[in-house]
Amino acid sequence: MTELLVGTRKGLFVLEGEPGGPFEVEARAFAGQSVEYATRDPRSGRYLASVTSWFYGPKVWVADDPAGEWEQGAGLALPEGSEGKLERIWVIAPGEQEGLVYAGGDPGVLFESRDGGLTWKLNAGLWEHETRSRWQPGNGGLCLHTIVPWPGDPNRLLVAISAVGVWLSDDGGKTWRHSNTGIVPDYVPEEARDNPIQHCVHHVRRSGSRPERLFMQFHGGVYRSDDAGATWIDVGEGLPSDFGFPIAVDPADPDSAFVIPLVGAEDRTTPGGTVEVWETRDGGASWSARGDGLPRESAYLTVLREAFDAAGSGSTLELYFGATSGDVFGSGDAGQSWVTTATHLPPVYSVRVA
Amino acid sequence: MMAGMATVILRAPLSELCGGRTHALPGDTVGAVLAALEAAHPAVSGWILDERSRLREHVNVFVNGGRGDERTRVSDGDRVHVLPAITGG
Numbered sequence: 001m002t003e004l005l006v007g008t009r010k011g012l013f014v015l016e017g018e019p020g021g022p023f024e025v026e027a028r029a030f031a032g033q034s035v036e037y038a039t040r041d042p043r044s045g046r047y048l049a050s051v052t053s054w055f056y057g058p059k060v061w062v063a064d065d066p067a068g069e070w071e072q073g074a075g076l077a078l079p080e081g082s083e084g085k086l087e088r089i090w091v092i093a094p095g096e097q098e099g100l101v102y103a104g105g106d107p108g109v110l111f112e113s114r115d116g117g118l119t120w121k122l123n124a125g126l127w128e129h130e131t132r133s134r135w136q137p138g139n140g141g142l143c144l145h146t147i148v149p150w151p152g153d154p155n156r157l158l159v160a161i162s163a164v165g166v167w168l169s170d171d172g173g174k175t176w177r178h179s180n181t182g183i184v185p186d187y188v189p190e191e192a193r194d195n196p197i198q199h200c201v202h203h204v205r206r207s208g209s210r211p212e213r214l215f216m217q218f219h220g221g222v223y224r225s226d227d228a229g230a231t232w233i234d235v236g237e238g239l240p241s242d243f244g245f246p247i248a249v250d251p252a253d254p255d256s257a258f259v260i261p262l263v264g265a266e267d268r269t270t271p272g273g274t275v276e277v278w279e280t281r282d283g284g285a286s287w288s289a290r291g292d293g294l295p296r297e298s299a300y301l302t303v304l305r306e307a308f309d310a311a312g313s314g315s316t317l318e319l320y321f322g323a324t325s326g327d328v329f330g331s332g333d334a335g336q337s338w339v340t341t342a343t344h345l346p347p348v349y350s351v352r353v354a
Numbered sequence: 355m356m357a358g359m360a361t362v363i364l365r366a367p368l369s370e371l372c373g374g375r376t377h378a379l380p381g382d383t384v385g386a387v388l389a390a391l392e393a394a395h396p397a398v399s400g401w402i403l404d405e406r407s408r409l410r411e412h413v414n415v416f417v418n419g420g421r422g423d424e425r426t427r428v429s430d431g432d433r434v435h436v437l438p439a440i441t442g443g
């Protein structure tokens with residue numbers, strides 16, 4: 001049995017089912033509120049959810065049972081006297097120390113918790129970075145949406161901010177350096193591309209078996225890094241579009257990546273009304289469509305950056321993604337075949353395998 | 355004194371409305387140059403500048419590679435790129 005946490009514009013949905021089959025809604029929480037992201041900490045088994053109330057702002061909540069009581073995390077706010085305010089928490093990620101959890105949000109902020117998400121502290125190294133005044137938001141805001149720890153090493157961390165780019169730390173987040181070498185922001189004129197922090201990264205995933213290997217879905221481009229994010233290589237050739245939001249990997253195969261191409265620029269829907277996941281098993285040298293069981297015509301879906309996740313590995317790799325149409329699709333055989341996992345949900349913001 | 359001629363560089367769909375990617379236009383500010391673009395190509399009126407003659411929120415302008423707005427000064431030979439912002443986040 002697999003459990004999915006689906007964050008939507010109208011609450012958190014907990015789905016359960018067998019891989020390759022339809023899932024049932026087992027629980028719903030935060031009805032009527034935007035749930036940007038929800039995840040389960042594998043160490044404690046506790047659930048964490050990022051919820052933005054239209055009235056009362058962004059919060060992180062923690063629970064042992066998603067159908068039970070949720071406890072509000074404390075300390076998620078910008079320092080007193082700041083010009084702006086915390087707009088939203090985009091992502092939550094367990095760290096590599098007991099109790100360590102990260103949360104990333106808008107305006108380009110990283111929070112750290114040492115007690116599993118109950119109390120939070122702003123990461124000062126990123127907040128006070130000397131380049132911050134030059135950071136520009138994307139239309140989704142100045143969102144820190146990707147947090148990628150290094151397996152087993154709490155000192156090494158990658159985060160990504162739209163539309164600033166990739167940031168790396170080797171000292172547990174005390175200091176940060178940008179790392180966008182090789183990424184081409186073709187949305188600015190060539191003569192303006194020497195600015196090293198104007199990169200609209202959409203999502204980054206790290207290989208579980210080769211941590212220095214990363215894949216990135218960029219705002220126009222799919223990239224690979226073989227040196228822990230120091231440099232990036234364009235591997236988007238062969239895709240029907242190199243625009244998209246999420247990216248997934250098979251943790252056991254460092255040459256694997258899965259993307260969901262969308263028409264770029266203003267459209268941001270599945271090309272030609274056909275829904276396909278595209279897979280590489282050779283590090284991006286070639287790509288193949290995986291659409292058996294997915295809508296083939298008149299399906300103009302948008303899949304957001306946190307709405308695609310994988311679990312397991314190899315031939316039984318499970319893949320799940322949700323669309324703003326309220327549909328969730330799943331595969332229990334590494335993308336060879338797909339089923340409609342759930343439908344008629346509110347617009348889907350995030351999908352995580354619990 | 356005659357204003358200089360700047361080169362405005364467009365991408366689709368603006369280039370399609372104006373019949374080409376590059377346009378030599380007079381004006382001493384970005385706003386004046388873009389007003390000249392609108393005068394020469396009425397089909398683009400309202401696409402880049404709003405009713406207040408301000409740049410639309412999700413349109414970016416670069417003058418010789420540096421970000422600008424409707425008030426940015428331009429000189430003869432300057433290159434004014436007009437691009438959609440990276441909307442979508």
